[in-house]
Amino acid sequence: MEVIGGKWKVLILWALHEHPCRRFGELRRLLPGITEKVLASHLREMEADGVVHRVSYDEVPPRVEYALTEDGVRLNDALQPLAAWGRERPTARGLEEKAG
Amino acid sequence: MEVIGGKWKVLILWALHEHPCRRFGELRRLLPGITEKVLASHLREMEADGVVHRVSYDEVPPRVEYALTEDGVRLNDALQPLAAWGRERPTARGLEEKAG
DNA sequence: CAGCATCCTTAAGGATACTG
DNA sequence: CAGTATCCTTAAGGATGCTG
Numbered sequence: 226m227e228v229i230g231g232k233w234k235v236l237i238l239w240a241l242h243e244h245p246c247r248r249f250g251e252l253r254r255l256l257p258g259i260t261e262k263v264l265a266s267h268l269r270e271m272e273a274d275g276v277v278h279r280v281s282y283d284e285v286p287p288r289v290e291y292a293l294t295e296d297g298v299r300l301n302d303a304l305q306p307l308a309a310w311g312r313e314r315p316t317a318r319g320l321e322e323k324a325g
Numbered sequence: 326m327e328v329i330g331g332k333w334k335v336l337i338l339w340a341l342h343e344h345p346c347r348r349f350g351e352l353r354r355l356l357p358g359i360t361e362k363v364l365a366s367h368l369r370e371m372e373a374d375g376v377v378h379r380v381s382y383d384e385v386p387p388r389v390e391y392a393l394t395e396d397g398v399r400l401n402d403a404l405q406p407l408a409a410w411g412r413e414r415p416t417a418r419g420l421e422e423k424a425g
Numbered sequence: 426c427a428g429c430a431t432c433c434t435t436a437a438g439g440a441t442a443c444t445g
Numbered sequence: 446c447a448g449t450a451t452c453c454t455t456a457a458g459g460a461t462g463c464t465g
Binding site for chain 3: 447
């Protein structure tokens with residue numbers, strides 16, 4: 226739970242799974258509403274947790290790419306049943322209000 | 326994620342799965358460190374989310390029993406792959422510090 | 426472009442006391 | 446026994462601005 230505890234962690238995981246080697250700016254655009262700070266800190270935590278692999282190219286302009294590690298891919302897989310559970314539910318409580 | 330978002334939600338789910346028809350006091354004892362307020366509010370949210378079923382017996386002394394709904398059981402099942410993932414990991418970051 | 430520093434808001438969770 | 450009420454702490458997340 227700690228590993229996926231952040232507000233955006235599973236979304237990052239998902240985005241990275243859909244397309245490996247995402248760049249920071251791309252990820253930002255993929256996650257409407259996230260701030261650089263939050264994206265950066267989540268990415269760092271996920272790297273420390275061993276689910277995200279970070280590759281920094283020593284160029285100008287700077288380029289950094291992120292991808293899931295094998296463990297990250299496994300985590301994503303392990304999350305699928307949960308995602309399926311959420312998808313098939315008739316949306317209880319006030320959750321749909323936020324979804325719009 | 327909203328449904329399992331609370332700090333103790335999955336633990337409650339787990340306790341309820343191990344033994345249906347738990348009582349409030351039992352749950353409290355099963356979850357060392359939880360306060361009445363948090364247990365009560367989590368239970369209420371989980372009831373609103375349709376994963377927990379609450380039965381109140383009109384007796385003296387008061388008796389209330391909690392159990393998982395079918396959807397709650399399915400949620401617990403959907404969480405198993407995630408639990409397995411967490412179990413097989415070599416405990417990255419500082420997670421073991423909290424576990425003691 | 427990729428990120429860090431700083432400040433601020435807010436809501437989850439905790440402590441304690443009280444009630445039918 | 447099974448909660449409710451109130452107050453408080455803390456840390457996640459957000460806004461904004463700056464840097465190599």
